[in-house]
Amino acid sequence: EIVLTQSPATLSLSPGERATLSCRASQSVTSYLAWYQQKPGQAPRLLIYDSSKRAPGIPARFSGSGSRTDFTLTISSLEPEDFAVYYCQHRSNWPPEHSFGQGTKLEIK
Amino acid sequence: QVQLVQSGAEVKKPGASVKVSCKASGYTFNDYYIHWVRQAPRQGLEWMGWINPNSGNTNYAQKFQGRVTMTSDTSISTVYMELSRLKSDDTAVYYCARDLLGYSSGWCSGWGQGTLVTVSS
Numbered sequence: 001e002i003v004l005t006q007s008p009a010t011l012s013l014s015p016g017e018r019a020t021l022s023c024r025a026s027q028s029v030t031s032y033l034a035w036y037q038q039k040p041g042q043a044p045r046l047l048i049y050d051s052s053k054r055a056p057g058i059p060a061r062f063s064g065s066g067s068r069t070d071f072t073l074t075i076s077s078l079e080p081e082d083f084a085v086y087y088c089q090h091r092s093n094w095p096p097e098h099s100f101g102q103g104t105k106l107e108i109k
Numbered sequence: 110q111v112q113l114v115q116s117g118a119e120v121k122k123p124g125a126s127v128k129v130s131c132k133a134s135g136y137t138f139n140d141y142y143i144h145w146v147r148q149a150p151r152q153g154l155e156w157m158g159w160i161n162p163n164s165g166n167t168n169y170a171q172k173f174q175g176r177v178t179m180t181s182d183t184s185i186s187t188v189y190m191e192l193s194r195l196k197s198d199d200t201a202v203y204y205c206a207r208d209l210l211g212y213s214s215g216w217c218s219g220w221g222q223g224t225l226v227t228v229s230s
Contacts, residue, residue, distance in 0.1 A: 001171075032215070034215070034216050036154070036217075038154075043204055043206075043220035043221065043222065043223055044146075044154065044204075044217070044220060045220075046209060046216055046217060046218045049209060049214070049216040050216075055209065055216075055218055056218075087153060087154055089154075089156070089215070089216075089217075090215075091214065091215030091216070095171060096168050096213070097156065097170050097171065098144070098156045098215035099155075099156055099170075100146075100153055100154040100155065100156060101153070102153050103153045103154075
């Protein structure tokens with residue numbers, strides 16, 4: 001079973017700053033990694049898939065990078081609406097499971 | 110636009126079963142797998158499995174095998190997730206979500222509003 005570990009658990013930044021969130025896999029997931037944003041009381045929203053592809057309608061300030069075991073979500077300049085919890089998710093062909101990391105809370109400093 | 114509308118909140122006793130529905134609209138129902146993801150209170154996301162609404166084929170996370178059943182009714186564009194032998198730690202919000210690419214890419218794009226299932230004696 002592949003385990004995803006996200007860091008940091010909480011990130012405190014100000015609007016306009018750059019955010020860098022990390023997701024590490026316990027073994028290689030090649031490029032099969034996605035990032036989601038979740039705000040309180042809302043369903044998650046897909047931001048990035050296949051490590052670096054932006055989902056439809058996602059602003060260009062969100063970008064993803066990485067491969068194998070180390071991945072990064074970058075928000076180039078934080079907007080007030082970006083403060084939320086972010087999850088990474090991997091896709092495994094065998095066993096065919098798509099588990100999530102534990103999340104990073106991005107809060108206003 | 111893509112819309113997934115789930116059934117309402119449920120309260121169940123330990124040992125009972127719950128069945129949550131997810132009605133799709135705004136796209137060709139048969140062309141996209143549906144995933145189920147749950148979230149316990151103040152916890153992270155947990156992927157439960159997917160269903161191919163067209164064929165009825167399913168794939169469940171190992172943790173839920175033997176307790177979860179996902180089905181579809183193409184005549185009304187609705188999928189169902191039934192969880193049996195409920196325990197208190199099954200208390201969670203259950204989400205359905207459409208696969209981004211159609212087949213099981215695993216990427217969940219277009220989510221239902223969530224259904225709170227509370228398990229309490």
